[in-house]
Amino acid sequence: MKRKIILSFFLLFPIFAFLLSLCIGVYKIPLLAIIKIIVVKTIETATFGKLSFDLNPYPTVYQTVLLQIRLPRIIAAMLVGSALAISGAVLQATFRNPLVDSYIVGISAGAAFGAALAIGFFPASVELMAFIFAMIAMTLTYSLAKIKGRVTVISLILAGIIINAFFSALTSMLKFLMEHEKLAAVVYWLMGSFNGADWNVVSRIAIPIILGSLAIFLMRWHLNVLSMGEEAQILGIDVGKMRLIYISIVSFITAISVAHCGIIGWVGLIMPHIVRMAFGPDHKTLIPLSIAIGAGFMVLADDVARALTTFEIPIGIVTTLLGIPFFVYLLRKTGGEW
Amino acid sequence: MVNSEVELEVKLDAKLEVKNLRFKYNGFELLASLEVKKGEILTLLGPNGSGKTTMLKCIYGILKPKAPCIYIDGEDLHSMSLKNRAKKIGYVPQIHHPSFPYTVLEFVVMGRASQIQVFDSPGEEDYKMAMDALKLVGIVDLADKPYTQISGGQLQLALIARALVQNPEVILFDEPTAHLDFKNKIKISNIIRKITLSKKTATILTLHDPNLAGMYSDKIALIKGGRIYSAGKPEEVLNEKVLGDVYEMRVRVVDVDSFKLIIPDPTY
Numbered sequence: 001m002k003r004k005i006i007l008s009f010f011l012l013f014p015i016f017a018f019l020l021s022l023c024i025g026v027y028k029i030p031l032l033a034i035i036k037i038i039v040v041k042t043i044e045t046a047t048f049g050k051l052s053f054d055l056n057p058y059p060t061v062y063q064t065v066l067l068q069i070r071l072p073r074i075i076a077a078m079l080v081g082s083a084l085a086i087s088g089a090v091l092q093a094t095f096r097n098p099l100v101d102s103y104i105v106g107i108s109a110g111a112a113f114g115a116a117l118a119i120g121f122f123p124a125s126v127e128l129m130a131f132i133f134a135m136i137a138m139t140l141t142y143s144l145a146k147i148k149g150r151v152t153v154i155s156l157i158l159a160g161i162i163i164n165a166f167f168s169a170l171t172s173m174l175k176f177l178m179e180h181e182k183l184a185a186v187v188y189w190l191m192g193s194f195n196g197a198d199w200n201v202v203s204r205i206a207i208p209i210i211l212g213s214l215a216i217f218l219m220r221w222h223l224n225v226l227s228m229g230e231e232a233q234i235l236g237i238d239v240g241k242m243r244l245i246y247i248s249i250v251s252f253i254t255a256i257s258v259a260h261c262g263i264i265g266w267v268g269l270i271m272p273h274i275v276r277m278a279f280g281p282d283h284k285t286l287i288p289l290s291i292a293i294g295a296g297f298m299v300l301a302d303d304v305a306r307a308l309t310t311f312e313i314p315i316g317i318v319t320t321l322l323g324i325p326f327f328v329y330l331l332r333k334t335g336g337e338w
Numbered sequence: 339m340v341n342s343e344v345e346l347e348v349k350l351d352a353k354l355e356v357k358n359l360r361f362k363y364n365g366f367e368l369l370a371s372l373e374v375k376k377g378e379i380l381t382l383l384g385p386n387g388s389g390k391t392t393m394l395k396c397i398y399g400i401l402k403p404k405a406p407c408i409y410i411d412g413e414d415l416h417s418m419s420l421k422n423r424a425k426k427i428g429y430v431p432q433i434h435h436p437s438f439p440y441t442v443l444e445f446v447v448m449g450r451a452s453q454i455q456v457f458d459s460p461g462e463e464d465y466k467m468a469m470d471a472l473k474l475v476g477i478v479d480l481a482d483k484p485y486t487q488i489s490g491g492q493l494q495l496a497l498i499a500r501a502l503v504q505n506p507e508v509i510l511f512d513e514p515t516a517h518l519d520f521k522n523k524i525k526i527s528n529i530i531r532k533i534t535l536s537k538k539t540a541t542i543l544t545l546h547d548p549n550l551a552g553m554y555s556d557k558i559a560l561i562k563g564g565r566i567y568s569a570g571k572p573e574e575v576l577n578e579k580v581l582g583d584v585y586e587m588r589v590r591v592v593d594v595d596s597f598k599l600i601i602p603d604p605t606y
Binding site for chain 2: 093096098218220221225227228229232234235236237238242276280281282284
């Protein structure tokens with residue numbers, strides 16, 4: 001019973017966060033107007049415009065702010081939040097390591113370098129370059145971490161630190177060489193932000209992230225088996241092949257997120273832990289609930305980023321500041337033993 | 339009974355054959371030929387470093403000998419896919435390093451992995467099999483406990499249950515009693531015998547204790563320096579001469595109530 005209550009809380013959380021975020025913003029819109037516009041637009045969309053209503057008493061700027069500014073930004077934040085949370089959960093399982101996510105193993109830094117390279121110097125697809133370098137970074141981290149055929153919790157983290165530093169240095173080099181107009185945009189983008197998230201961005205990230213997440217969602221139970229490590233082989237699992245599949249998918253959705261919204265740390269690391277503390281480690285529940293709270297958390301963090309002060313705070317800063325106290329709590333509670 | 343349908347398909351003369359196994363490692367060569375029938379326990383006995391565990395790993399295919407040498411009902415085991423192999427043969431490792439605190443039931447049901455498609459999850463039937471396996475090894479009351487919080491003996495039982503839900507025809511146990519106390523050694527050994535008889539598996543163990551081997555094995559192979567020094571029924575091979583040669587020490591075999599007790603000679 002108690003489990004069901006917590007479960008529904010987890011599942012309702014992103015919906016609550018979504019509705020709340022629509023109401024939050026620098027531009028003040030009366031709550032009643034927001035509700036009316038949402039209801040009307042939902043009905044219109046659901047009936048493919050066959051039913052339409054007059055929203056005349058409200059200035060059109062209300063609709064513009066809600067539908068052209070807040071809504072796409074909220075959707076982008078939710079997509080990226082769930083992508084990062086899934087990535088964290090998958091990497092933690094495949095490496096049997098509760099302390100990793102796509103940021104720590106260097107996937108994000110690799111993706112950022114690839115994207116910066118495409119933005120500044122190569123007229124190539126930003127997403128593709130981000131993905132290629134995300135995979136390169138992951139491969140480098142993994143090979144560095146492998147000592148005498150084994151990857152330990154610590155060796156993987158240390159290798160991640162090295163590869164992070166390496167790609168950050170390369171990205172700094174690119175910034176140094178970049179033209180001035182591009183530089184400002186790149187610097188701001190790298191700190192992580194949903195500021196530029198319009199419908200165009202949503203249309204470019206939605207399909208890859210939804211497909212990638214769906215694939216992981218469908219394959220989620222086998223993450224349990226893969227978290228047995230090499231031993232999974234005796235249960236009939238091709239460990240090397242399965243690891244490659246899972247890691248490629250999460251590198252892909254991370255790369256898409258980084259290419260459009262920059263590096264956002266800590267979300268991927270912490271979301272799976274919150275779910276594990278409430279529901280245990282079974283990936284049958286861990287994956288869907290990580291998606292739910294990853295989406296909800298990210299959109300709330302973005303509310304803080306855009307509405308707490310009169311200027312926009314990069315969201316990477318917000319998630320880090322929110323994430324660190326939680327991580328300290330986790331470390332203290334478990335005494336560092338997972 | 340766990341999945342009686344599958345069991346009926348098993349051929350009555352099912353057996354595991356090791357034909358001219360030859361494997362080189364660390365400048366040391368392993369040579370062996372063995373045979374285990376369904377419903378039989380074969381124990382590999384020998385000193386540390388004699389090659390028992392390596393032999394077990396070669397049989398399973400964790401280590402790969404160059405030429406095919408392991409056959410289940412005449413079928414070459416090492417040319418099978420990992421999936422099909424896991425349906426034929428179960429392996430109970432000596433040491434298990436837990437990762438996340440899965441419940442015992444969630445842990446055991448992972449033994450079904452080879453029968454579950456990648457886009458699928460275990461169904462009611464799979465969980466039922468896992469519960470049956472837990473009943474068989476006697477830890478069904480631990481089903482909902484995190485498997486990181488159970489004792490070493492209980493973890494061994496959970497590992498055995500996980501191998502059982504694979505529905506294997508052959509089960510390999512790598513020193514199943516190594517970390518257990520006096521009582522649990524007997525308990526685990528009894529369960530291994532129970533499984534071998536009721537599931538009609540061809541069972542291979544590695545053991546360190548010749549008395550335990552004598553009590554539970556149908557056949558014993560004594561291993562020394564990567565070779566089978568002597569093999570046969572317990573009463574044929576567990577004598578002072580053979581044991582003395584294999585362990586390179588003086589051993590006495592004493593009759594206690596018709597049971598042959600093997601004791602080392604400490605004065606040696």
